[in-house]
Amino acid sequence: MTRLFNDPSEFAEEARLGVVAAHPDKLMAVPGGVVRSTRSKPGTVAVVIGGGSGHYPAFSGLVGQGLAHGAAMGNLFSSPSSQQVYSVAKAAHNGGGVLLTFGNYAGDVLHFGQARERLIKEGIPCEIVLVTDDISSASLEEIEKRRGIAGDLTVFKAASAAAEAGATLAEVVAVAAEANRRTRSFGVAFDGCTLPGAGDALFHVPAGRMALGLGIHGEPGISEQEVPTADQLAELLVARLLDEVPDGIPLNGARVAPILNGLGTVKYEELFVIYRRVDALLRDAGLTIVEPDVGELVTSLDMAGVSLTLFWLDDEMETLWRAPANTPAYRKGSVMVAEALDPAEFQQSLEREVPGASEASRQLAGGVLKALEILVETVDANADELGRIDAVAGDGDHGIGMQRGCHAALEAAREARDRQAGAETLLSFAADAWADRAGGTSGAIWGVILTSIGEALGDQQPLNAQRLAAGVSAAGSNVMSFGKARLGDKTLVDVLVPFGECLNEQAAQGSGVAWQIAAQRAQQAAEATAELLPKVGRARPLAEKSLGTPDAGAVSLSMIIRALTPLIKSCD
Amino acid sequence: MTRLFNDPSEFAEEARLGVVAAHPDKLMAVPGGVVRSTRSKPGTVAVVIGGGSGHYPAFSGLVGQGLAHGAAMGNLFSSPSSQQVYSVAKAAHNGGGVLLTFGNYAGDVLHFGQARERLIKEGIPCEIVLVTDDISSASLEEIEKRRGIAGDLTVFKAASAAAEAGATLAEVVAVAAEANRRTRSFGVAFDGCTLPGAGDALFHVPAGRMALGLGIHGEPGISEQEVPTADQLAELLVARLLDEVPDGIPLNGARVAPILNGLGTVKYEELFVIYRRVDALLRDAGLTIVEPDVGELVTSLDMAGVSLTLFWLDDEMETLWRAPANTPAYRKGSVMVAEALDPAEFQQSLEREVPGASEASRQLAGGVLKALEILVETVDANADELGRIDAVAGDGDHGIGMQRGCHAALEAAREARDRQAGAETLLSFAADAWADRAGGTSGAIWGVILTSIGEALGDQQPLNAQRLAAGVSAAGSNVMSFGKARLGDKTLVDVLVPFGECLNEQAAQGSGVAWQIAAQRAQQAAEATAELLPKVGRARPLAEKSLGTPDAGAVSLSMIIRALTPLIKSCD
The missing domain is CATH 1.25.40.340 (DhaL domain)
Incomplete structure (x- = not known):
């Protein structure tokens, strides 16, 4: 359960201030969220992510060189307002337009959409790409209705790496959409999380049972079964995902980046025990594994759950996936640390026109x-x-x-x-x-x-x-x-x-x-x-x-x- | 609780194989634990850490460039055997001798000690530095009896950075001992963790209560009180640590690296809310904060607890703390990724003499x-x-x-x-x-x-x-x-x-x-x-x-x- 807070209604905001205090070399607080505290290349596209708070490292932990330029941070499990999104995007904008990308949830779709209109009205080119990786949240026929879960990361990463490399907004949008098309996740849960100050968890799964496809905010799943062994769970997750390989990818010899994500209280050793078997199963299926991620990448406070994501790579996606990054919670490769922004100068640049x-x-x-x-x-x-x-x-x-x-x-x-x-x-x-x-x-x-x-x-x-x-x-x-x-x-x-x-x-x-x-x-x-x-x-x-x-x-x-x-x- | 496992008695070993599968670019499995899979500079000191499993990222997650050269990994919450320590140290040895450093627990002291004797017998210079940062585990008069908790990290980091810079074994030992002298931690807990397959937690703290100074394996604490607010907890942790500044450090103007560590189920947002206040309190006390760490750095499976560590820096320690590192769970600065070891050649170099x-x-x-x-x-x-x-x-x-x-x-x-x-x-x-x-x-x-x-x-x-x-x-x-x-x-x-x-x-x-x-x-x-x-x-x-x-x-x-x-x- 979530035990440590002051005023529960200030929890998300205080956490936002804390993450900035802990990472002043990477993050800067702006109204509505955070942006990079390092200078980005002028004229490049800004990738702005976001959603409700309570999912760290999503979303502020994924802001920094090689990944997002800013994160709009709503209250716990609540979409940021359009104003918050607008404010963060405005601060992150770097002269090359803005990509807003986030998981497909109704509130987020509405508010990011309103923010986009406001940005465009002000002459800032802005596009939206939704993440829809959760295969259990809707059928393949209604793929556009699917929710975004840990697959957020692959879309954010690919789009940001493209932006970093100087791609235009249209190109970054195309990359993000293609990364989303190539990303599939399946999750299971064992128990819900407790919001600060709440007397009980947001939802429960019966003891000894596992809910398949349960969403990260407790959205209904597709079925329930007994808790399996770690190996059985690995087999279940891999089988579900290999059953839905995106169009046009021959299974044998394909390259994948797997993400085994813990939701909060499925801990590292458990994840590694499961990953050991996932790794073997993917290899047995003839796949080449590229830079896997095993850890807590999209959490839901203290929810007990785990998801497996497969990002099906081609040459372009592999290059983008392998590109260096340096954020509070996500690092890979050799990153030359960029120049720090002068907060005073930065604030000046944020001054609004009348x-x-x-x-x-x-x-x-x-x-x-x-x-x-x-x-x-x-x-x-x-x-x-x-x-x-x-x-x-x-x-x-x-x-x-x-x-x-x-x-x-x-x-x-x-x-x-x-x-x-x-x-x-x-x-x-x-x-x-x-x-x-x-x-x-x-x-x-x-x-x-x-x-x-x-x-x-x-x-x-x-x-x-x-x-x-x-x-x-x-x-x-x-x-x-x-x-x-x-x-x-x-x-x-x-x-x-x-x-x-x-x-x-x-x-x-x-x-x-x-x-x-x-x-x-x-x-x-x-x-x-x-x-x-x-x-x-x-x-x-x-x-x-x-x-x-x-x-x-x-x-x-x-x-x-x-x-x-x-x-x-x-x-x- | 820990839900996902196969045979509980194989849990630690399967987790070890999983962490290596997830990080082949950084880790290589050797009998008894892991070593770096990248080439270290010949003739430099090897820093070998270790202890029981169940504390990820301690200890395998802290192996890699700029941090440890190897980790001996025992069973869950059990010391590695002297053979395991010996085997890992042998594999990590790089021609410059070995520093064994680990938290002060009886089993570890015994087995690392035996391994040291065996290494010396074979002509490999080897020294030991214990980490004793937990101020609640013994009085200042019996400081050498204190346990090691999250302060492990500062000692490992300082010693490894010195080794990386080419210091001799005697110099690395001196750095590790000085880092330990300058490191103090205080922890609290809200509930115990559950071992795989166990019917109940290893220990409990009564609901709504907080145990002060409880050890990461449930070792007795010093007192108990109601769960405070996040700010009150920050105030308690900071007050305890400012009450025991290491000798010879004037409080005003001092530099500290704070580590706010979650034990497993105190999640990121909670840690950031607490850190927000810790940061302000340390500044109010006239301290300069250097590269804080807020996250899960030494866990105990799904234990609910948190600790604050202060590493009191001088110029040398600050340089070592800021030095780049690149391990599965700990990265900072710009690291030029080192050459990968050829597993075959490496195995050959491990061939034992008769x-x-x-x-x-x-x-x-x-x-x-x-x-x-x-x-x-x-x-x-x-x-x-x-x-x-x-x-x-x-x-x-x-x-x-x-x-x-x-x-x-x-x-x-x-x-x-x-x-x-x-x-x-x-x-x-x-x-x-x-x-x-x-x-x-x-x-x-x-x-x-x-x-x-x-x-x-x-x-x-x-x-x-x-x-x-x-x-x-x-x-x-x-x-x-x-x-x-x-x-x-x-x-x-x-x-x-x-x-x-x-x-x-x-x-x-x-x-x-x-x-x-x-x-x-x-x-x-x-x-x-x-x-x-x-x-x-x-x-x-x-x-x-x-x-x-x-x-x-x-x-x-x-x-x-x-x-x-x-x-x-x-x-x-």
Whole structure:
């Protein structure tokens, strides 16, 4: 079980800071994840990987020379927000465009996709290649639906080696897709992992049993059997994979790079006992083994499981697989250590441009800044109360987290105002600062809210009721998709969605910015949520409340909406 | 728990073969462990590390350029035999002498010590430096009694970097001793590990509690408390270590290399969360941090625990710590990959010399060869029966293991005879072959028996009752010390010791080689052991029966003694 943590909702963020502290020669923290702290060749493609945290060395441990340029790091087992992905990609971008590559999970597909759109809008060429190596997660007919597991590594490695060698974005995309086509994995599990602070494991496999094809987050497997011997397991894994050799590869004489991966508590000696037999079986099948990897390469906290990956090589893939790499958790070959980036200079290069805005939008931006000031006053005045509410079902730090986030957001918004930003840009500065400084899911969610509203307002138009209403509704949808919460889960979604609906109804009726009416609806929703608080208690495992501190979040959102009423009324 | 294995008694050996299969570019299997598969600079000191298996990457994962030259690998949590250490050191020796360095455990101290004597006898300069970093295992006044834990790494690394740079054996010894003096560790544990096939963990810590100073094999700790937060644990570990800074190091401005080590199931993200705080605390204390290591560097199968090591650097130690290394589990800096050894040529270089022997001893060697032939016939004739007996309390493979070992021993003995070996050398050839080919503890024990008798017989003298009796008694003592079994544990010790005593009594009375009388005593002892077999059953955990398949071993030893009676009588 996972025993050592502080505030469970800060676990992923604290781990991110720790991995950077342990590897300053390779990693640099940027909002949303990490990038290399060494200089890459200008003009080369940046390979940006990522996904939920809890899978170390995926993903931050695979950033460094010869492997990824950056990793977007979400909360535990949760996709990073599109903002996090965007921020990391922006920092990793090196003039040659960006490849986003990651395991095929719905949340990741959505948020990396949104980030890609934002990058392209800013003129940064960006493509996506999904990893789909897990043969037990869908049939060959639906190969595109398969999940990505330890085969992530072969795709990341091949694409990154190609990028390092100066390939264009189109070439890197082709390499990544071909590496994915040539990669197949099969996994088994013996027990699930425990999230920090949870009373029990995320899932269980009955004692003495082995689940075949169980996903690394507990996604359903295909069957169950008794725990076999190490040799029997090796035989099972090899047989499954030899049964599905990718098209066009004659089995005899083929070259493979095997990866025998432990998920967390299947330890090294066990892996070596199994690998001993895997090695013999692959040789017996007439295969040539190229640079195998045996160890913990994609974990799931303390999950008990193991997977075998075969990467079927041709000359090009073999060259890319053998290419040197130097990351916190993955090294091969002789790497000449690259020049360290100067953090100050690097930060400067990350300075955001402010796109041109209309006079009307700059005025609107001024109004938004006032709204943020009121928001900060409201949060400051109620921080203790929010902490108290949060302590009922959460960790009691909601007030502190909100304060940290909104003060950072206000500061960034003032900078944007001073630089003549329009409403969208000002909200985007504020959103990034909030998500970055508040940390955790709650910070990311407020980033999503501000970004969504900003995108609806734009940098050119004056305030308009329909656009504002549409922005609030988009914020509701995006928060649900990001935080995995549905309406009725007693989270801030229960306030945000009816608030947006009410705004939209009124706007459709031509009632202007009907903030006051909608604010009443929001407050009713928050009260309904708050009433339930004592009944909810601390019983729900963290996994179910992936919004971090959701219930207090509903209350704080409704407070903020109410506090903004006089301001918004005044511009009605 | 450890779930994946075949025959539990073969687990360590199969893991050894697996780690070599996974890392052929770095490791080569030799009898008793592994050595580098790359060429080292001739004339440099060889650093040989080792200890029980179950601690990967200690010890095979730390063999390679810039780190150790070889690792002697015992059974799970059991010291390697002196023969294994000798064999690995012999293979690793590079013309500059050998440093044996390992954690301070009684079994290791004994067997590495015996190996050292044997190496020196053969003209190979050899020294020992013990690692004693665990501050909770003894007081500062008894610092030499402290155990070695994750601080192994700093001593191995500093000594190996010095050896790589061409230091003499005396210089490497001085570096290793100074690195040990400058290294302090403190560990905590949350639960014990499970040996393959055992029904329960080797030890437990009560749920929700943390044991301070608990050893990596469950050696008693110093106190127990509730599991703290990650930050509180960081504070505890740092405070303990800052409380015992090695002599002569002013705290402010000092340089340290921290190692935050996970024992097996405290996973990476937890380690990074803790390290984040450790890093801040060390900086707050005015220390400069040099190349920290955070990860799994010395494990104990699936033990839940963590330790912090501080290596207090001066200029020399910092240079050695920063030096490049390239091993299966430990890499830093830019390493030019060294030339691969040609396995055939390497095997040739390992060919053993046959020391000169007297005519009398060569004749005696002929008699020993006949004894080995009888031994082989006896084992072959009774292999099925031995398997059946072993199946009662063991894994049923005792017959097969004995056959594998004794046939290899006979073949090696014939080669020695053809090369004019004396009795000691012939038995030593046979012993090494048996231990190497039979594998497991039972093979190692027969190696100890044959070596002990050989050493008593020598290469110069004719057969003599006292010397033979002394050899058998030495075999009994050495087996007890190696296998951790005592008289009365119902193992082959219960046969070997009374047999030796009887021989000694008779020899003291001038009764010549009183084999027949002693053989009767041995048989009675074996019968007493065998009678208990059905009562012993499979209940005893593997850890308690560290002799592997002890009960069947008592029976086979007595069979062999009985079968030898006509031969030994004839030379009476």
